[in-house]
Amino acid sequence: MTSLEDPIDRDGSASLSHGVADRLTALIVAGTVRPGDKLPAESALMERYGVSRTVIREAVSRLQVAGLVETYRGKGSFVLTRPAQSPFVADPGELRTTDDVVALIDFRLGIEVEAAALAAQRRTPTQLRRLDEALGHFSAGAGKPSIAIEADYTLHLRIAEAANNRYFVDLLRSLGPTMIAMPHTRLAAADETAQAVHFARVAQEHSDIVAAIRRRDALGAAAATRTHLANSRARLRP
């Protein structure tokens, strides 16, 4: 890696330390600097990017947290092996358009239909009791969106738990209440009558799922879950 000048833009659009971190990240991602290679010393980076040592150090701190380098006093910063896979991250803030929500529902169709079928096969009496509690909790949330959102999430989580497979549980957790409740929060601002009708419909769909799980009907549970999510989808995209 050469020591060519590569000054950072000082247009104020981002802090210099962000800029340097992005530059260095690009080198690593491009493979210009490879796993095991040492980054240039701070003094060389200062020259290269035309910034103070403070900026370099902050930038390197950023790379450390990002898992891109590790640094030893007296030795330098070494590029880490790039992770072959990264965690699955789901951020509610990414859901901006109807298409975004529909994509999420399509994804949940795969997850939750399968989880419900397994729940019907594997649920224990305790888990069934928890499902009933969650149903009751959702019903108690009528007219109270924040309670309903939390109860909605809890019910879906309980279904995943009844599948007795940690992957389904972990994934539901990674989605969180906001994304599970996503289609419903869209209706939070609608008029009260339409909201009550919608709420009752969702409650009925929930009840259908739990009933199938209760009678150990895997196909029924899968169908009820798909109906539930497909209905949510259809409300968004008729």
Place this chain on the structure above:
Amino acid sequence: MTSLEDPIDRDGSASLSHGVADRLTALIVAGTVRPGDKLPAESALMERYGVSRTVIREAVSRLQVAGLVETYRGKGSFVLTRPAQSPFVADPGELRTTDDVVALIDFRLGIEVEAAALAAQRRTPTQLRRLDEALGHFSAGAGKPSIAIEADYTLHLRIAEAANNRYFVDLLRSLGPTMIAMPHTRLAAADETAQAVHFARVAQEHSDIVAAIRRRDALGAAAATRTHLANSRARLRP
């Protein structure tokens, strides 16, 4: 949040900036400082932890990259909405027993069956070409486990890509080659004849999935994918 003294250990086990970042992270994770709250100013943090401003700034840079705070010149650092959820993390090292692998396959049944059905509905000619390439690549891996494992993963990933839904792609990526190939590596050490028979069977199953996607047969793609994974499952648990 008080300004009580809370000096950082200087035992050399970690850099001070790491120590401060961990302390601040703990406050945020514990909910002591809540989303939207402002962290104390750098000067106050210097006093609190008994370190220089450089250390504080580097620590805060760490928190920024970790997505825990965002910082504005003149205003301060504000705690971001704490993810109510944590990323979904899948580690091949966790797969120690047959039950573990079966649980993974059950999970993948939900994901990949749905993804294949969507791929059949949505695939583009380019994506279909990529599927064919991946098929060829897998075939070229006969007798070469490391190539076959990578090609297996690539094929499954291409199917997820053809679903044109980033959630499926991201999740497959989070699983990575090792977990996607998991049932097959179990056979890596078996005798060669059995391995060749098994390889040919897997290749046929792959081909069936791609054929259904080619003819835009969502039900067929779903069935072929379920067959593929269910066969893998059955090989482990007759």
Place this chain on the structure above:
DNA sequence: AGTGTGAAACTTGTCGTACAAGTTGGCCAG
């Protein structure tokens, strides 16, 4: 010629000082 030791040069970690750029709140004038 080979090996070991010590010192200098190099590299990262921390501290302190100073100035620039942006924000906030209080006070005063209209």
Place this chain on the structure above:
DNA sequence: CTGGCCAACTTGTACGACAAGTTTCACACT
């Protein structure tokens, strides 16, 4: 009451200095 100005506050950058750890080179000894 509202708006403007200024001082205090807050973050961003730069610089110099010293501490702690690593590496390299030169010299001395065997």
